[in-house]
Amino acid sequence: MRWLTVSKREEEYLETMYLLHKNKGVIRVKDIARVMRVKPPSVVDALKKLAEKGLVEYEKYDRILLTDEGRKIAEEVYSKHVLLTKFFIDILGIPPEVAEQDACQFEHYVHEVTVERIKEFAAFIQEQCPYVLKQFLKEKIEEAD
Amino acid sequence: MRWLTVSKREEEYLETMYLLHKNKGVIRVKDIARVMRVKPPSVVDALKKLAEKGLVEYEKYDRILLTDEGRKIAEEVYSKHVLLTKFFIDILGIPPEVAEQDACQFEHYVHEVTVERIKEFAAFIQEQCPYVLKQFLKEKIEEAD
DNA sequence: TCACCGTGTTAGGTTCCCCAAAAATGTTTA
């Protein structure tokens, strides 16, 4: 029962915090700001709002943590991120940096149905015509040289 | 030489106006508002800004037109829209309403490289393994019943 | 211990995009 609205930007904050926690153990304002390419005051604004929504544990000057609910949202977003990035790279043969950027935006909007279908399509194609796929990727890589 | 920045939302206004002009001949505040799901005052705000940027011909109470530059941007966005929608529907077999929604968001962010690659991939697959594709779509449509 | 410095926070302000209410203009009809 998720009655609260989480904006695209808030999802990005949650995802960033999730990854910082996963990779560095601690979540710090400075690091969130660096990753999100904003200044620290913007991070504090965001933290206050997310705390009010019960998605982040935050007391000023204290350590920052995602709540269960916050982590759940972050994981959902991140899993879409991973899926989309993989699809762009492995199926469409898009350069990693571009794939990353596109996934990063699309993940916040893409419909569940589309996510599922992309997953299925990738599996189907890789199983049914792996050679054709390889051929396509090969051509694209050669063009890039 | 496009030095001015056009926000995502502005792109949407331009695209809406472009389609209204194409389909109804005239562009009216009321219709833009309906399509964009905003109230008329918001449309007027947007029109003023777009006029300042030279993307729209706008004098109050007068007829509304896109300038060449405005139409150019609208066409670029719209062509991405069409491509993405087609890809989602024809290749991934996503239901039209969902495809429409997703395309509508993604079109504003998707990288040129990705657009090109999607185009190429669709052509390649449709040529190299049309039967496999048909099989995939058939399964998905059957599941939906 | 305390002064310093990095980090975090507050205060105040900007831009973008939206709205409701009311005023102005345009159009249609009696």
Added chain:
DNA sequence: TAAACATTTTTGGGGAACCTAACACGGTGA
């Protein structure tokens, strides 16, 4: 043509997300 109706515009205001400048905290080295 003038009243009634539809459409557009102005006015005034709000929320989201960002910023700079200044201030507060807290761990560290002298």
